[in-house]
Amino acid sequence: MKEHFPFISWRQLVFCGKKDSITGNIMLDDHPKNLSYFQGERYIFTQPHNINIENSTYHRGYSWKEIMENL
Template sequence: MRSSGFFRRAPVIANSIEGLEYLSDKYNVLIVSSATEFPASLHEKQEWLNEHYPFITWKQMIFCGRKDSIKGDIMIDDHPKNLLSFTGKRILFTQPHNMYVPDENYQRVSSWK
């Protein structure tokens, strides 16, 4: 994660382009990334978003250290720790590292469809 290019070469999750484009046509979508833990990732993540999600503008990107200051209606995240303090609807996106996290505090989704 600290090596150059790690975040720039990240794969795109299936159907995420269509899913995010659909949501951004209907809602005020913000992309929030706790990128400051890995300072080299800031530029790489922005380039990656620009390439794969051209409908997401720089005004919709928030790079931060912690997500607990983020307010909104809905948060989709794959790390339960980022959802714990969120006061809106919490959606946990299934990934291998959260497969066994109990679902009672979240709505779980497993794809962008």
């Protein structure tokens, strides 16, 4: 995160396993199940385990650069 999003402080990051209690504006995750609970803007980071999953409620990013360009 620090390399690609240097403007985001460590104080603004939350790492957790169960994400159904997270609120905010944007969530970036590689598991669709975590995005399903989120009410804000959703981004799925493409990985081998989610490449064939389609969902119109989130944006797909294939690289950090692409995600940054779409934010």
